[in-house]
Amino acid sequence: MSVAAQRIDVAAGVLLRATDGAFLMSTRPTGKVCAGCWEFPGGKVEAGETVEQAIGRELHEELGITVQQVERWQVTEHDYPHARVRLHWCKVRAWQGDFEMREGQAMCWQTFPLTVTPILPGAYPVLQLLARERGASFSPVA
Numbered sequence: 264m265s266v267a268a269q270r271i272d273v274a275a276g277v278l279l280r281a282t283d284g285a286f287l288m289s290t291r292p293t294g295k296v297c298a299g300c301w302e303f304p305g306g307k308v309e310a311g312e313t314v315e316q317a318i319g320r321e322l323h324e325e326l327g328i329t330v331q332q333v334e335r336w337q338v339t340e341h342d343y344p345h346a347r348v349r350l351h352w353c354k355v356r357a358w359q360g361d362f363e364m365r366e367g368q369a370m371c372w373q374t375f376p377l378t379v380t381p382i383l384p385g386a387y388p389v390l391q392l393l394a395r396e397r398g399a400s401f402s403p404v405a
C-alpha cells in the first residue's frame with residue numbers, strides 16, 4: 264500500500280466553554296500543511312495511544328492545558344492530496360491551566376456564524392453537526 268493510501272488516525276478536540284458553549288478553533292502553525300488555516304486543536308494518534316490519550320497529549324503540547332474530561336463524539340474521514348485522514352472528534356468540557364499557544368498559533372472562541380476563515384475542509388462535517396445541534400447552520404465557502 265502506498266503512503267498516500269494509508270488512512271491516518273487523527274484526534275481532534277472540540278473544547279466547549281461552559282459559560283456560553285463557544286468552541287475553540289486555532290490556526291495551523293507555520294511549516295505544517297495548510298499553515299494558517301483554522302482547525303480544531305489535535306493531531307495524529309501515535310502508535311499504542313488511545314484517542315483520549317492522543318487528545319490529552321496534543322492539547323498539552325499545543326495549548327499548554329491539561330485535559331480533565333474527554334467525550335468521544337464523531338468519526339469522519341477526509342482525503343487530502345497529502346494524506347487520507349480519519350478524524351476522531353472528541354468534546355472536551357473540562358481542562359486545567361491557562362492557554363499558551365506553544366506552536367505560535369492563533370486561537371479564537373467561536374459560535375455560529377463563524378468569524379474565522381479559511382477553515383480546513385476536514386473540519387466541515389463536524390462544524391455542520393455542531394451547527395445543527397444549536398439550530399444554526401454552517402456552509403463552507405466554495
Ligand SMILES: Nc1nc2c([nH]c(=O)n2[C@H]2C[C@H](O)[C@@H](COP(=O)(O)OP(=O)(O)OP(=O)(O)O)O2)c(=O)[nH]1
Binds near residue numbers: 275303304306386
Ligand atoms: N488537528 C486537526 N487536524 C485536522 C482537522 N481537520 C483535518 O482535516 N485535519 C487533518 C489535517 C492533517 O492532515 C491531520 C492532522 O495532522 P497534523 O500534521 O496536524 O498532526 P500533528 O500535530 O500530529 O503533526 P506532526 O506531529 O506530524 O507535525 O488531520 C482539524 O480540525 N484539526
